[in-house]
Amino acid sequence: MRGLETLTTTELSAWVQQARTFARKGKVIDRIPQLALADANLFAVCVLCAKGSVYSEGETSCIFPLMSAVKPFSLLYLLQHLGTETVFQWVGVEPSDVAFNSLEQLVKDRGRPRNPMINSGAITLADKLPGKSASDRSQHLCQWLNQRAGCQLELDEVMLASVRLVNSQVNRDIARYLAQAGYLEDIEKAIDTYEQICCLSGTVEDLARLGLLLACENGRVATQYRRYVNALMLTCGLYEASPQYALQIGLPIKSGVGGALLAVVPGRGAIACYSPALDNAGNPVAALAFVEAISQDLGLSIFGN
Numbered sequence: 001m002r003g004l005e006t007l008t009t010t011e012l013s014a015w016v017q018q019a020r021t022f023a024r025k026g027k028v029i030d031r032i033p034q035l036a037l038a039d040a041n042l043f044a045v046c047v048l049c050a051k052g053s054v055y056s057e058g059e060t061s062c063i064f065p066l067m068s069a070v071k072p073f074s075l076l077y078l079l080q081h082l083g084t085e086t087v088f089q090w091v092g093v094e095p096s097d098v099a100f101n102s103l104e105q106l107v108k109d110r111g112r113p114r115n116p117m118i119n120s121g122a123i124t125l126a127d128k129l130p131g132k133s134a135s136d137r138s139q140h141l142c143q144w145l146n147q148r149a150g151c152q153l154e155l156d157e158v159m160l161a162s163v164r165l166v167n168s169q170v171n172r173d174i175a176r177y178l179a180q181a182g183y184l185e186d187i188e189k190a191i192d193t194y195e196q197i198c199c200l201s202g203t204v205e206d207l208a209r210l211g212l213l214l215a216c217e218n219g220r221v222a223t224q225y226r227r228y229v230n231a232l233m234l235t236c237g238l239y240e241a242s243p244q245y246a247l248q249i250g251l252p253i254k255s256g257v258g259g260a261l262l263a264v265v266p267g268r269g270a271i272a273c274y275s276p277a278l279d280n281a282g283n284p285v286a287a288l289a290f291v292e293a294i295s296q297d298l299g300l301s302i303f304g305n
């Protein structure tokens, strides 16, 4: 295993060039108007090593919303503040083999969210974040992450307005079912919080800094909770595609429909990508191709190589 810090800029450029060709296999999300404006061919990557080296390439100045890439971090916040016993009363740890916003699965599970990486779990946990209003909750999480990870996330108000315009019926139905099952207090506040934290935005460097918070012992978040979040990213982070990529890549990964993809290399660093073209599961295609190439060539899989 060569390790993350041995990569060369020549290799990086080759992996980026190859990954870019995969964008044509994907499609930019069209149900959120502001996201639908993204250029499918954009690609950016930032590799942050624990020992301090930083490698980046592509359109690295792009600012994009985390969307579901925020879910590991609302989970991390709640674990750090409330512990596993409390948090896992609210959500399970089982992988899901259907779409991340499946109401049918929640009904089949009698209202108990299967895991924190799908919408039912994330909406439930959003409702548990501290704060009088949804804005207080979102700002508090944003400040906590920026302070712990040294990143500069901000709420993209234009993106939030576009998400609110869509007024996702499926998320509303999920929230209503969660409330009936006793997992939510205030449906409107839960959805508003969830939509706001999904619209926390930054660059690939910001996302990589968040990833470093999960990758290494740092005294800012407990090792036990980093371990839980990494494990749930590995088993649930790419939704129904998680098992396939656990085999092909072997790293904790979380995606977002805005084009974000974060891979954690435990003990070594983090790989953050931005590529808006998505596959049918809602995962960024070019970003997955990049992470698969770098993981295989450098032997990064947690299962050895």
Ligand SMILES: NC(=O)CC[C@H](N)C(=O)O
Binding pocket: 066, 067, 068, 069, 100, 101, 119, 171, 195, 198, 255, 256, 257, 258, 282
């Ligand atoms: N997978 C995602 O990134 C989904 C996030 C988006 N806010 C939604 O609920 O549909």
